[in-house]
Amino acid sequence: MNLAGALVLVTGGASGLGLAMAESLQQAEAIPIILDRDREMLDTVTTRLGCPGFAVDLTDSVAVDAVVAAVCEKHGTPLGLVNNAGILRSAPLLSLGNAENPRHSLELWNEVLAANLTSVFLVTRAVADRMARRRVRGVIVSMSSVSAKGNAGQTAYSAAKAGVEAMTRVWAKELGPLGLRFVAVAPGYVDTPSTRAAVPEDILENLRRETALRRLCKPESIAATVIFALQNDMITGTTLSVDGGLVM
Amino acid sequence: MMSEIQYAKSLLADALRLDPGRIPDDAAMKTLRQWDSLAHMELIALTEEGLAVTLTMDDIVRMTSLHGLVAVLADHRKTVA
Numbered sequence: 001m002n003l004a005g006a007l008v009l010v011t012g013g014a015s016g017l018g019l020a021m022a023e024s025l026q027q028a029e030a031i032p033i034i035l036d037r038d039r040e041m042l043d044t045v046t047t048r049l050g051c052p053g054f055a056v057d058l059t060d061s062v063a064v065d066a067v068v069a070a071v072c073e074k075h076g077t078p079l080g081l082v083n084n085a086g087i088l089r090s091a092p093l094l095s096l097g098n099a100e101n102p103r104h105s106l107e108l109w110n111e112v113l114a115a116n117l118t119s120v121f122l123v124t125r126a127v128a129d130r131m132a133r134r135r136v137r138g139v140i141v142s143m144s145s146v147s148a149k150g151n152a153g154q155t156a157y158s159a160a161k162a163g164v165e166a167m168t169r170v171w172a173k174e175l176g177p178l179g180l181r182f183v184a185v186a187p188g189y190v191d192t193p194s195t196r197a198a199v200p201e202d203i204l205e206n207l208r209r210e211t212a213l214r215r216l217c218k219p220e221s222i223a224a225t226v227i228f229a230l231q232n233d234m235i236t237g238t239t240l241s242v243d244g245g246l247v248m
Numbered sequence: 249m250m251s252e253i254q255y256a257k258s259l260l261a262d263a264l265r266l267d268p269g270r271i272p273d274d275a276a277m278k279t280l281r282q283w284d285s286l287a288h289m290e291l292i293a294l295t296e297e298g299l300a301v302t303l304t305m306d307d308i309v310r311m312t313s314l315h316g317l318v319a320v321l322a323d324h325r326k327t328v329a
Contacts, residue, residue: 178292
């Protein structure tokens, strides 16, 4: 894909990793369109970047279909989609020391699956449908994680990310004949405020030491991989690991 | 030289991984078990490759029967000619 002038949707693009992707896309002369549920941050970022943005709950099927229709009507069919939005929540399957709540809650499971897996399904379904009908040979990049391999303490998050990788392969097989490409990107631990808020400092330090390159990922490294996945027209149905050698 | 219906049958047989002789003249997605959505994707890719064109959504919907496929092939050959 030639990124110059290309419309690329970025979910969760108003902060953190998504914002880094939107900025990198803009530097590559693409036109990022940000979808985010935080209207205030969305307004701030879209004003600063001078790009379009839409506030939406990505777990709401009707709202997702409506916002993708609005994007297409106002700006045209996107050439790219980056499924970046998600939440990180951790809990073990069993907390035997916790007499009152020893089991992983179903509510947490549903929340994490909705935010990290169902949202990817809903947005991709809506955007791929538009791309296929307009015969746009688009590219859909979805964020996975090293957690897809199975991180202790992350039943729901690991399941969701493994699901994202599986859907990527399925969609690549199904829609490859129409020229659509699907790629997953699996970062290690990315040095962002949300990671530092979610993961205790001593655990992050241990992870850093377990990483071959002895450092956490920078958002810019992940964004560069997303740009590469969008541009390289022979990559599809695979997961690109960007973890500094944390999982080998 | 292969007739349009023979060429259509060869494309369909390739997409469905069947012998062309097993494709009836009234073949359609609704009646041929092997002609499912994924096989249709394959048919689209083979047709685009064979004609060196990008099919429209109208074409894709029309070519859900052998007769429809023949019509789409004929339309694109006219355009090319």
